[in-house]
Amino acid sequence: MSTENQIPTTTAETVSTNPVDRVIQYHVQTKHHFNRYSRSLGYLDWANQPDSFRRFDGAQLIPLPLLKPDEEPLSPTYNAMYERTDVPCQPVSLKTLSRFFEFALALSAWKKAGESEWALRSNPSSGNLHPTEGYVVLPQIHGLDLAAGLYHYAPKEHGMEQRADFQADPLARLMAAFPHNA
Structure with a gap:
């Protein structure tokens, strides 16, 4: 099609x-x-905006730590992103997941005008009229106290909620196309 x-x-x-x-x-x-x-409709229906912060009933929220700019793991500088050297890899941890989601999908500020209040994002959209959606598939990782599964990022709370469990065999098939330890 x-x-x-x-x-x-x-x-x-x-x-x-x-x-x-x-x-x-x-x-x-x-x-x-x-x-x-x-x-x-040909116009914006301001009275029926979607909730900008999707959450799932019954899903446990796993808070991610709010890291200071100089706290490990440090992110590469802007200039380092354009150098020919590799950006050093980091093991997956709650701190690296926190840093990743902070720069990719987190809230960066709140704005208010009159009675209206809205969030600004690290990765802005055209009008901020839809939920921020971010998901991560995690295998069982030594040292990470999370079950293998699919996790949804909740930017308002800066946390993750598990959406699906993954058993070893289906997860191995899903990850087979990716490099080892991806």
């Missing part, structure tokens, strides 16, 4: 039963294209 072809309005007869086709069809129908915007 092409992702650039226009798809007619979906009717009950045209809905695929294949889950992958349904995801692609949804994506095609709701995305912007080079020659047009996605279908919409």
Whole structure:
């Protein structure tokens, strides 16, 4: 199924039963294209904004430590990112996960105008009108007191919540395409 072809309005007869086709069809129908915007109401519905901070009922929050700028693990400097040397690897720990999510998806500030208050992100979006989504797949790691599984990042709390358990065999198949210890 092409992702650039226009798809007619979906009717009950045209809905695929294949889950992958349904995801692609949804994506095609709701995305912007080079020659047009996605279908919409034609205005922003400010009264029905989504919650910017998605959480999952019943999921235990695992707080991540808030690290000081000079606290280990240190992140490479801006200039070091453009040098021909490798950025040193760090073992996965709650501190390295914290630093990663802090720079990738964390909140950087809060703004207020009148009665409205909103968060700014390390990685801004076009209007901040959707939930920040970040997930990490973790195998069982020696020294990390977390079960192997899929974890969702919760930026408002700067923590993670486990969404799925992974047994060793399915996780090994999932990670087979990646370098050892990825």
